[in-house]
Amino acid sequence: MMNINELLERARNWDKLAIAKLITMAEEGVELPIQVVRRSHVIGITGPPGSGKSTLIYTMARKIPQDRKVAILTIDPSSPFTGGSFMGNRIRMQELTSRSNIYIRSMATRGIRGGLNYATIAAINILEYAGADYIFLETVGAGQSDTDVKYVADTILVLVPPLSGDEIQALKSGLMEIGDIYVVSKSDNQASESTYRDLMAMVDMMKEIKGDEWRPVVLKVSGLYGYGVDELLRVIDGRFMELMKSGKLDSALVGRRVLEMRLYAYDLLEKGLNEMKDLERDVASGKLSPQDAARRLFSFSKPRLDHVAVAVKNIDDAARKFKDLGFRVSDPIIVEEQGVKVVMVYLGNTKIELLEPLGPETTVAKFIEKRGEGIHHIALEVGNINEFIEKVKGAGLTITGEPSRGAEGIVTFIHPKSLNGVLLELVQHLSLNE
Amino acid sequence: MPRPKVIIAKLGLDGHDRGAKVIARALAEAGFEVVYTGIRQTPSQVVETAIQEDAKLIGISILSGSHLELVGELMRIMKERGLNIPVLVGGIIPPEDRDALLKMGVAGVYGPGTPLREIIDIVKKLTGVS
Numbered sequence: 001m002m003n004i005n006e007l008l009e010r011a012r013n014w015d016k017l018a019i020a021k022l023i024t025m026a027e028e029g030v031e032l033p034i035q036v037v038r039r040s041h042v043i044g045i046t047g048p049p050g051s052g053k054s055t056l057i058y059t060m061a062r063k064i065p066q067d068r069k070v071a072i073l074t075i076d077p078s079s080p081f082t083g084g085s086f087m088g089n090r091i092r093m094q095e096l097t098s099r100s101n102i103y104i105r106s107m108a109t110r111g112i113r114g115g116l117n118y119a120t121i122a123a124i125n126i127l128e129y130a131g132a133d134y135i136f137l138e139t140v141g142a143g144q145s146d147t148d149v150k151y152v153a154d155t156i157l158v159l160v161p162p163l164s165g166d167e168i169q170a171l172k173s174g175l176m177e178i179g180d181i182y183v184v185s186k187s188d189n190q191a192s193e194s195t196y197r198d199l200m201a202m203v204d205m206m207k208e209i210k211g212d213e214w215r216p217v218v219l220k221v222s223g224l225y226g227y228g229v230d231e232l233l234r235v236i237d238g239r240f241m242e243l244m245k246s247g248k249l250d251s252a253l254v255g256r257r258v259l260e261m262r263l264y265a266y267d268l269l270e271k272g273l274n275e276m277k278d279l280e281r282d283v284a285s286g287k288l289s290p291q292d293a294a295r296r297l298f299s300f301s302k303p304r305l306d307h308v309a310v311a312v313k314n315i316d317d318a319a320r321k322f323k324d325l326g327f328r329v330s331d332p333i334i335v336e337e338q339g340v341k342v343v344m345v346y347l348g349n350t351k352i353e354l355l356e357p358l359g360p361e362t363t364v365a366k367f368i369e370k371r372g373e374g375i376h377h378i379a380l381e382v383g384n385i386n387e388f389i390e391k392v393k394g395a396g397l398t399i400t401g402e403p404s405r406g407a408e409g410i411v412t413f414i415h416p417k418s419l420n421g422v423l424l425e426l427v428q429h430l431s432l433n434e
Numbered sequence: 435m436p437r438p439k440v441i442i443a444k445l446g447l448d449g450h451d452r453g454a455k456v457i458a459r460a461l462a463e464a465g466f467e468v469v470y471t472g473i474r475q476t477p478s479q480v481v482e483t484a485i486q487e488d489a490k491l492i493g494i495s496i497l498s499g500s501h502l503e504l505v506g507e508l509m510r511i512m513k514e515r516g517l518n519i520p521v522l523v524g525g526i527i528p529p530e531d532r533d534a535l536l537k538m539g540v541a542g543v544y545g546p547g548t549p550l551r552e553i554i555d556i557v558k559k560l561t562g563v564s
Contacts, residue, residue: 016485084464090471
């Protein structure tokens with residue numbers, strides 16, 4: 001197995017095997033050390049399902065001179081239920097598969113949003129790095145999420161098939177705002193003429209509203225027979241020269257990076273949703289409202305601050321103060337094993353744990369006697385407590401005892417003598433049925 | 435969760451792809467990302483597709499009777515291109531040709547009537563999905 005640097009080196013020479021492996025790595029969440037220098041014309045192709053996107057890409061790619069490198073990313077939806085995907089966009093392009101200048105990759109939407117995902121952006125970065133002159137990005141072709149393509153494509157082609165009269169109305173809201181080139185597809189069909197006229201009328205109307213900045217081109221093509229495709233390619237290439245001259249090609253990288261951040265955040269969120277078992281448990285038991293639990297998700301990378309524990313003499317009094325400050329406060333619970341009465345104060349993605357000793361012989365009572373009320377310990381949530389304990393031992397710190405079941409999961413402590421006077425609790429939360 | 439990509443291809447000159455589509459669809463239902471190439475593929479097209487998609491397995495469907503020639507060619511090109519992933523063959527394969535295909539390095543031969551469950555299980559096993 002080659003390492004990342006070897007793969008990057010080979011990808012730079014348009015080695016398709018290396019490009020393919022890198023894209024798979026990106027799909028699996030590996031961060032690749034790629035600095036993008038603009039050289040590709042990223043062309044987003046969108047439009048309703050069945051409007052002829054794959055066929056048009058095929059015809060364009062076939063007509064592009066073979067000394068230019070062409071990459072095609074074609075997105076198919078993943079099943080929200082099984083996660084699987086039936087990907088059939090390649091069928092219309094297979095004839096190009098063996099051409100050395102063409103690389104075609106099918107990608108599934110995966111994830112929670114159903115449009116572009118983080119891996120799509122990573123794949124575009126890889127292909128630009130590999131030296132593609134053209135990157136065609138075929139979207140799923142459904143819904144508003146397709147407007148994300150605006151932030152990653154330099155040029156957006158919106159396909160409108162004939163006989164979609166009423167659909168043009170629907171397109172106004174989303175796709176009608178993002179196109180640089182509107183293409184009436186399947187123009188071998190007679191009905192395309194009236195679709196063309198409708199589109200022209202609408203673009204003229206939109207120009208009046210939006211002013212001079214937005215000047216989309218409207219063309220008629222037939223991907224199947226190739227009508228109008230030469231002209232379409234001329235318009236695309238002309239646009240690329242303009243974008244280069246005006247500096248817009250470089251400035252577009254900002255939008256791509258911001259979208260990359262947003263989409264990576266969605267990936268993290270989904271991962272967090274799958275991992276935050278303690279939140280599910282708290283929602284199921286009614287301790288947290290669904291809304292509070294959802295808010296807490298926004299910091300879930302571990303280890304993270306789980307709670308700060310404060311030893312108090314009168315827990316009802318302390319809890320009331322926090323309540324008066326507007327915090328949500330749990331009902332008191334008795335934890336016999338630790339000899340304490342506990343109240344949780346919920347704060348964003350963490351908590352304050354109030355501890356009142358149950359009797360004078362408990363460790364918390366002794367703590368208060370010796371040092372007065374105040375911070376008793378800090379707790380970190382870790383993903384796997386046993387792995388973390390190995391790290392603690394490796395660092396030469398002392399664990400107070402074997403991990404045991406606490407109120408909210410498996411816990412143990414790092415002895416304050418080995419950690420600058422801080423008693424540090426380690427918590428691994430358990431899921432509902434563990 | 436790993437989502438191995440699988441290629442389902444119709445090799446050679448036969449246009450009957452209902453079986454291939456059923457298999458592709460069933461694998462998608464089982465959580466795989468399945469690229470269906472369509473009909474009338476050459477061995478070289480299938481190998482290039484598997485490379486570009488970074489596929490973990492190739493499933494071939496042949497009803498035309500030219501399985502020995504086509505699969506032989508496929509295996510040869512795979513070797514030449516350094517592509518080392520399992521190949522399964524389905525379709526109308528006479529029993530006496532099974533061994534010849536297995537000898538070429540094919541990981542399994544599955545004819546009509548094979549339960550979908552069995553195919554999903556073998557694909558899972560060969561792609562390392564537990």
